[in-house]
Amino acid sequence: MARHATVDLLSRVPLFEGLSRAHLGHLAALAEDASYNAGRVIVRRDDPGKAFYVIVAGQAKVVKGKIVTARGEATLGPGDFFGELALLDGEPRAATVVASTPLQTIRIERTAFRRMLREEPDIAVKLLEGMARRTRKILAAPPL
Amino acid sequence: MAAARRPATYLLARVPLFTALSKRQLARVASVADERADPEGRVLMEAGHPGKAIHVITSGKVKVMKGRVTEAELGPGDFFGELALLDGEARTRTIVAATPLQTIHIERPAFRNLLKREPDIAIALLEGMARRTRKILDSPSQ
Numbered sequence: 001m002a003r004h005a006t007v008d009l010l011s012r013v014p015l016f017e018g019l020s021r022a023h024l025g026h027l028a029a030l031a032e033d034a035s036y037n038a039g040r041v042i043v044r045r046d047d048p049g050k051a052f053y054v055i056v057a058g059q060a061k062v063v064k065g066k067i068v069t070a071r072g073e074a075t076l077g078p079g080d081f082f083g084e085l086a087l088l089d090g091e092p093r094a095a096t097v098v099a100s101t102p103l104q105t106i107r108i109e110r111t112a113f114r115r116m117l118r119e120e121p122d123i124a125v126k127l128l129e130g131m132a133r134r135t136r137k138i139l140a141a142p143p144l
Numbered sequence: 145m146a147a148a149r150r151p152a153t154y155l156l157a158r159v160p161l162f163t164a165l166s167k168r169q170l171a172r173v174a175s176v177a178d179e180r181a182d183p184e185g186r187v188l189m190e191a192g193h194p195g196k197a198i199h200v201i202t203s204g205k206v207k208v209m210k211g212r213v214t215e216a217e218l219g220p221g222d223f224f225g226e227l228a229l230l231d232g233e234a235r236t237r238t239i240v241a242a243t244p245l246q247t248i249h250i251e252r253p254a255f256r257n258l259l260k261r262e263p264d265i266a267i268a269l270l271e272g273m274a275r276r277t278r279k280i281l282d283s284p285s286q
Binding site for chain 2: 121128133
C-alpha cells in the first residue's frame, strides 16, 4: 500500500494520535501488507500478542472474547484495528479475530516496533504523552 | 549520594507509572529526582497551571483543594502529578502543604531527557501504561 495511505490509516489509531507526519512515516515504514481468505483466523485468543493490524478492505468477526479498544464491537471493517495494546505489552490476545470476507490488512510486528522506538525515542516519549491523556480520559469518563 | 537515593527508589516503586520498571531502571529514574522541603501553606501546584513534575511525599501532609474546598489530604508515600509528568496537562486541583513538607520530585524536562537517553525506560513505561489501560477498560465496574 502507498506510504501516504498507510500514514492516513495509522493517524486514526488512538495510540498514534499526536504523532507528527514524520513520526507516522517511520511507523508506516514498518507496516507490511497481509491478506487473508474468508474464514482465516488472523489472531487467536490467548496466543501472545505479536502484532498490530489495521483493516484496509473487507470485514472481520470478533469471536471468543472482545477487543477492549473496539468497545466490544463484534464486526470490524476498513479503518478498524486490533492488537494496539499488544504492540506495547505483548499480552495474550483477548479475542479471536476471523476474516469474514477476503481481508486486506496492514500489520506492524511488535519486535520491529520496539526496535524503532529504541532508534527514535522521541516517538516513545510522544506515545507516553498520548497514553497519559488517554488514561486521564478513561478515568474521567469510563466507557460502558 | 547513593545512600540518599535508596529511599527515593523505594518510594518511586510504589507509583503505578513506575511499576513496570526494573530495579536498575528505577534507580535511573531516582537519579533525576530531587529532594525539597516546603513550609506549611506553600502552594505546590495550582489548578489551571500546566503540570511540571511528580511529587512523592516523604514526610508531612498536603491538602488537595478544588477552589476553597479541601477534597483530600495526602501523606507520606502518597504522590501527585504522575500523569502530568508525561503529558504536562493543566492541573485540575491545587495542592497546598498542610504541614512542613518534604517531597522528592521529578521535573518533566529532566524526565523527558532521561527517556530520550534511555529509550528502554520509555518502552517499559509504555508496556506498563498499556497493561493499565487494558485493566481499566476490561474492569466490569467500568
